[in-house]
Amino acid sequence: MTEITAQSIDELLRKQLDSLSTSVESRETGSVIQVGDGIARVDGLKNAMAGELLEFVGKDGTVVYGMAQNLEEDEVGAVLLGDVTAIKENDHVRTTGRLVEVPSGRGMLGRVVNPLGIPIDGKGPIKAEGSRPVEFKAPGVIYRKPVDEPMQTGILAVDAMIPIGRGQRELIIGDRQTGKTAIAIDAIMNQKGKDMICIYVAVGQKASTVAGVVEMLENYGAMDYTIVVNASASDSAPLQYIAPMAGAAIGEYFVYTGENGEKAGPDNPGRAVLIVYDDLSKQAVAYRQMSLTLRRPPGREAYPGDIFYLHSRLLERAVKMSDEMGGGSMTALPIIETQAGDVSAYIPTNVISITDGQIYLQTDLFFQGQRPAVDVGISVSRVGGSAQVKAMKQVAGTLKLDLAAYRELKAFTQFGSDLDKATQDQLNRGAHMTELLIQKRYSMMPVMDQVVAIYSGGHGFLDSIPVEDVVRFRTELIDYMHASKPEVMAALEKERKLTGDIEKDLDAAIEAFKNQFATSA
Amino acid sequence: MPTKRELARETVATYASFLVDGANEAGGQQCAVDVRNQLANILRISRSNLDLATALTEESAYTPEQKGEIVRNVFVDANPVLKEVLAVMAERGDYALLSRVWASYTEQLEKKLNVTVVDVTTVVPLDDALREQIINKTKADLGTDVVLNEKIDKSIIGGIVMSANGRRIDASVASQLEHARNVLKES
Numbered sequence: 240m241t242e243i244t245a246q247s248i249d250e251l252l253r254k255q256l257d258s259l260s261t262s263v264e265s266r267e268t269g270s271v272i273q274v275g276d277g278i279a280r281v282d283g284l285k286n287a288m289a290g291e292l293l294e295f296v297g298k299d300g301t302v303v304y305g306m307a308q309n310l311e312e313d314e315v316g317a318v319l320l321g322d323v324t325a326i327k328e329n330d331h332v333r334t335t336g337r338l339v340e341v342p343s344g345r346g347m348l349g350r351v352v353n354p355l356g357i358p359i360d361g362k363g364p365i366k367a368e369g370s371r372p373v374e375f376k377a378p379g380v381i382y383r384k385p386v387d388e389p390m391q392t393g394i395l396a397v398d399a400m401i402p403i404g405r406g407q408r409e410l411i412i413g414d415r416q417t418g419k420t421a422i423a424i425d426a427i428m429n430q431k432g433k434d435m436i437c438i439y440v441a442v443g444q445k446a447s448t449v450a451g452v453v454e455m456l457e458n459y460g461a462m463d464y465t466i467v468v469n470a471s472a473s474d475s476a477p478l479q480y481i482a483p484m485a486g487a488a489i490g491e492y493f494v495y496t497g498e499n500g501e502k503a504g505p506d507n508p509g510r511a512v513l514i515v516y517d518d519l520s521k522q523a524v525a526y527r528q529m530s531l532t533l534r535r536p537p538g539r540e541a542y543p544g545d546i547f548y549l550h551s552r553l554l555e556r557a558v559k560m561s562d563e564m565g566g567g568s569m570t571a572l573p574i575i576e577t578q579a580g581d582v583s584a585y586i587p588t589n590v591i592s593i594t595d596g597q598i599y600l601q602t603d604l605f606f607q608g609q610r611p612a613v614d615v616g617i618s619v620s621r622v623g624g625s626a627q628v629k630a631m632k633q634v635a636g637t638l639k640l641d642l643a644a645y646r647e648l649k650a651f652t653q654f655g656s657d658l659d660k661a662t663q664d665q666l667n668r669g670a671h672m673t674e675l676l677i678q679k680r681y682s683m684m685p686v687m688d689q690v691v692a693i694y695s696g697g698h699g700f701l702d703s704i705p706v707e708d709v710v711r712f713r714t715e716l717i718d719y720m721h722a723s724k725p726e727v728m729a730a731l732e733k734e735r736k737l738t739g740d741i742e743k744d745l746d747a748a749i750e751a752f753k754n755q756f757a758t759s760a
Numbered sequence: 761m762p763t764k765r766e767l768a769r770e771t772v773a774t775y776a777s778f779l780v781d782g783a784n785e786a787g788g789q790q791c792a793v794d795v796r797n798q799l800a801n802i803l804r805i806s807r808s809n810l811d812l813a814t815a816l817t818e819e820s821a822y823t824p825e826q827k828g829e830i831v832r833n834v835f836v837d838a839n840p841v842l843k844e845v846l847a848v849m850a851e852r853g854d855y856a857l858l859s860r861v862w863a864s865y866t867e868q869l870e871k872k873l874n875v876t877v878v879d880v881t882t883v884v885p886l887d888d889a890l891r892e893q894i895i896n897k898t899k900a901d902l903g904t905d906v907v908l909n910e911k912i913d914k915s916i917i918g919g920i921v922m923s924a925n926g927r928r929i930d931a932s933v934a935s936q937l938e939h940a941r942n943v944l945k946e947s
Contacts, residue, residue, distance in 0.1 A: 256940065256943065265929045313860050314859075328808045
């Protein structure tokens with residue numbers, strides 16, 4: 240054990256102080272005209288840049304950082320990113336010549352940080368590998384390639400009908416208490432062992448809710464590859480505003496650099512990142528507050544005119560890089576909370592139009608027991624189809640249309656009339672398929688298990704099973720396949736598509752299982 | 761037709777120009793520098809005293825005559841030219857332009873008198889040799905005549921802080937110690 244002596248302490252301090260530069264530099268300074276609501280108006284600073292990091296020096300020497308926002312003729316409007324109460328009128332403000340940055344790197348995995356990258360989980364300081372600017376222009380078309388790899392959520396309804404690809408932006412939208420966060424958390428948990436780095440950005444949520452999410456991720460071992468960025472409801476509006484961008488910046492570090500810390504390239508692949516913005520409605524509210532206090536003119540619903548640009552430039556940072564650029568990806572799952580199912584409000588329509596599809600969650604479905612309460616009729620994925628596993632494409636190809644036809648038919652038959660056999664069969668199949676999509680929280684399914692489950696439904700094996708037994712049938716079938724027919728699962732896993740032989744084996748295996756399955760009725 | 765912004769710019773320039781000329785005629789360069797410092801102090805007081813700022817800038821708070829009277833009474837020790845200009849600004853409802861007038865005054869002072877005011881803060885008064893050295897150095901850097909505006913501030917512990925034209929060179933012991941503290945904290 241190393242002995243602690245006065246000499247060793249002295250040596251250590253000297254070593255640390257070696258990095259102290261005593262050079263004096265000329266800095267542009269201004270003074271605070273007015274401060275309040277997390278906003279400061281500053282005069283001087285004629286050469287300040289938009290988004291530049293400013294240092295506010297309080298009377299007792301406390302330094303609070305801020306970000307230049309409004310560059311006006313004779314003053315600068317800035318947002319404060321720290322202890323607002325430490326700054327008073329006439330305090331000095333210095334420019335730094337740097338844009339607001341956050342640290343990033345593998346050292347942040349498993350940690351909970353604030354939007355400035357400072358740890359808030361009491362686990363000590365973070366050793367960062369590098370840093371990235373919070374505001375960053377998304378890469379252009381020549382640096383990208385189309386989405387071609389799947390990003391499985393482990394949720395049957397999503398992976399089968401609304402497939403998401405790496406680099407896609409898929410919106411999760413719905414009223415409060417419909418399971419929006421649950422889908423995102425399941426998606427994070429499903430990335431275990433898939434070489435994906437996950438970032439969960441919590442904006443304007445209760446600290447207790449975030450603590451619950453972190454605990455759940457820890458229990459499932461998902462924090463090992465996850466970073467949580469938290470700007471809770473008690474944090475200032477500017478912090479809530481930059482939180483999603485800070486999360487994106489932390490993620491971009493992994494996309495644009497390889498494992499060795501060097502720039503990603505053909506020989507140094509970038510990493511795959513999944514980022515969840517929970518939720519952008521609250522970020523929009525924080526930005527509205529900030530903009531109004533900065534005296535920017537209000538527009539529709541009092542949001543500032545550039546609220547669309549705020550969200551579009553954030554979501555445009557989701558990317559699938561070309562092979563020359565390392566092939567890294569950042570998949571974004573933004574969440575939007577609607578009020579009473581109103582998707583035609585300002586922020587929901589904006590984000591719907593920006594993203595590559597949406598998973599729409601319905602309160603009615605949730606209370607009918609259809610969980611996850613995904614409304615497959617109006618949920619879409621615009622680009623994920625091309626990244627879907629071939630086997631899944633084969634079994635789920637017509638599922639969405641079949642379910643749509645079922646819902647239409649069901650609505651029609653509510654008027655009550657005698658039905659012909661074909662219609663009755665269609666209704667029966669639809670009811671079974673809908674039941675098949677019910678899935679508990681934290682019970683993600685591997686994609687080939689999903690293929691088997693949907694295959695069994697699509698090929699009529701469930702038709703004679705009572706609807707209330709469908710979920711049990713599915714679970715036991717999967718267990719049976721892994722325990723008694725591992726060779727079929729192995730062949731499916733190897734081929735990743737349904738060949739004639741595999742289909743024959745599957746039919747036989749499912750039939751055999753069905754014969755031994757005991758229904759509850 | 762000039763826009764509201766252009767009109768405000770003209771108004772600010774007129775107040776500042778009148779102040780520079782008035783102060784220069786009354787007491788030359790030194791008086792103009794004194795007025796600059798007084799104006800900076802008044803600006804600081806106005807910013808930190810909400811009641812005063814409200815009384816002088818809100819339209820409905822007091823009549824124009826009362827506003828003028830308030831300025832004359834509150835800033836009783838100020839240079840007479842400055843006091844009158846401020847009173848006129850308050851009476852005309854232009855008191856909110858004060859920070860812009862200060863910026864314009866500093867600009868015009870430098871242009872009209874070809875002089876740059878350098879604020880120098882130290883812990884002990886400057887001796888003649890050091891003063892000479894600072895003047896020569898800043899003259900060479902700025903390319904204009906230089907007037908030192910000396911201040912004593914014990915809180916900087918030692919060293920020197922200089923600022924001119926909105927730029928600041930902080931070579932104080934206090935800031936070096938703060939820097940060292942940050943280095944130790946981060947490593």
